[in-house]
Amino acid sequence: MCDxxxxxxxxxxxxxxxxxxxxxxxxxxxxxxxxxxxxxRHRPPVDRGDLLPVLYLHGIQSHPGWFFASAxxxxxxxxxxxxxxxxxxxxxxxxxxxxxxxxxxLDDVRASVRFVLEQTGSRRLALVGVSWGGKLAAAWxxxxxxxxxxxxxxxxxPGILPLVDxxxxxxxxxxxxxLVRPRAxxxxxxxxxxxxxxxxxxxxxxxxxxxxxxxxxxxxxxASRCLNRLVTRGPxxxxxxxxxxxxxxxxxxxxxxxTARLITRLTDGRAEVISLSGAHTLEFQEDPGEFHQxxxxxxxx
Numbered sequence: 220m221c222d223x224x225x226x227x228x229x230x231x232x233x234x235x236x237x238x239x240x241x242x243x244x245x246x247x248x249x250x251x252x253x254x255x256x257x258x259x260r261h262r263p264p265v266d267r268g269d270l271l272p273v274l275y276l277h278g279i280q281s282h283p284g285w286f287f288a289s290a291x292x293x294x295x296x297x298x299x300x301x302x303x304x305x306x307x308x309x310x311x312x313x314x315x316x317x318x319x320x321x322x323x324x325l326d327d328v329r330a331s332v333r334f335v336l337e338q339t340g341s342r343r344l345a346l347v348g349v350s351w352g353g354k355l356a357a358a359w360x361x362x363x364x365x366x367x368x369x370x371x372x373x374x375x376x377p378g379i380l381p382l383v384d385x386x387x388x389x390x391x392x393x394x395x396x397x398l399v400r401p402r403a404x405x406x407x408x409x410x411x412x413x414x415x416x417x418x419x420x421x422x423x424x425x426x427x428x429x430x431x432x433x434x435x436x437x438x439x440x441x442a443s444r445c446l447n448r449l450v451t452r453g454p455x456x457x458x459x460x461x462x463x464x465x466x467x468x469x470x471x472x473x474x475x476x477x478t479a480r481l482i483t484r485l486t487d488g489r490a491e492v493i494s495l496s497g498a499h500t501l502e503f504q505e506d507p508g509e510f511h512q513x514x515x516x517x518x519x520x
Contacts, residue, residue: 230257230310233284234424234503243287243294248303250330252323256311258334259283259302261294270297271370272339273518274331276352277302279378279443280409282309282430286349286502292511298518299339303331305352307439308432316435317402321358321445328359332368343370345518350472350499351443353377358446360460361453361485371461373517376499379450379481380474383408385440396437404434414471414499421503456487463517464492465501465510472499491517 231242243259250256263270273293277283283290283302290300306327307314318324335344346369348356353374360372385393385408396403409415410433412425425431435443464482466475475494482490493513495501501510 229430231284231287232282232428232430233287234421235288243290243300243302248331248334250306250327252326254306254313256306257283257304257309259287259290259304260338261287261290261300261302263294263297263299265297270519271343271345272299272301272335272341273345273347274335275300275302276328276346276348276356277305277308278350278352279308279435280407280431280433281350281500282432284309284430285500288507289502289511289514293515293518296515298345301331301335301338303327303334307435309430316404316432316439318436318439318442320438321442321449324355324442324446325359325362328355329363329365332365336368343368345369345371345373345520347373347375347514347518348377349375349502351378354379354443354446354450357458357482357485358449360462361450361457366460369460371463371518371520372458373463373465373514374482375465375501375514376467376470376473376475377464377478377482378473379447380477381472382470382474383414383472393437393440397441401438402436404436405440406434407432409472416498416500416503417469418498418503418505421500450485451481453485455484458482458485458490461520462486462490463513463520464490465513465517466492466494467499467501468494468496470499 243261246258248258412422497504
């Protein structure tokens with residue numbers, strides 16, 4: 220498939236130029252309940268058997284295309300990178316914005332981990348999660364009996380302790396809908412592109428992104444809150460693998476200071492905490508080089 224066709228394909232919706240490693244391959248993953256979702260696979264130009272594969276989880280509103288640049292940087296430096304599109308998000312139209320429970324979402328991560336290990340023949344991988352995907356990665360690390368498969372955990376501005384949330388009235392409406400109207404839709408409270416980045420061209424991209432998710436069902440909203448509780452109630456030292464927490468200095472979406480305290484407790488003080496200049500989505504900085512370097516270093520642990 221030629222670059223022009225890829226650039227016109229919404230599945231490859233990204234504000235970035237074609238990466239040095241070429242556009243990622245697109246495949247499919249059948250989750251445990253039969254749901255079929257897309258997988259983007261960034262292959263390194265040279266086989267580096269000493270570097271682990273990377274599973275990269277995207278945010279609640281975003282999709283893999285937002286993070287092609289950092290994924291391709293990892294690939295250019297020898298990692299094979301897999302970006303799995305979360306069920307009901309991105310180009311997935313089936314059950315749009317829906318998940319049955321937090322358990323189902325965590326099972327999807329388990330299926331994704333298994334898929335990466337089977338595809339690469341590796342016994343372990345580096346798990347990366349950004350924003351809501353960072354919360355999901357942390358929840359999987361806290362709860363999973365298979366966490367030994369995770370050689371390192373990198374959390375990029377994880378959405379565990381948000382500054383932006385639905386209103387108390389909306390929370391009551393979600394609770395009321397859980398049993399009688401579980402697929403009732405509610406707006407994701409991230410409608411302003413300025414929350415994500417101070418970079419105007421990237422703000423324009425976010426506003427025009429036809430694959431972005433702007434609402435979710437009552438069941439999904441409740442499942443998301445259950446993931447928050449799972450992480451915040453985790454015991455001291457529960458995250459035993461090497462953990463890197465990358466925060467933004469000008470984040471208007473998450474509480475960075477409280478997040479640093481939480482991850483420090485979950486790792487019993489072993490986490491490396493890095494604060495970089497920029498807004499929530501460091502990928503969208505005019506020069507994301509510092510972020511890319513921090514991510515490369517974290518994934519080599």
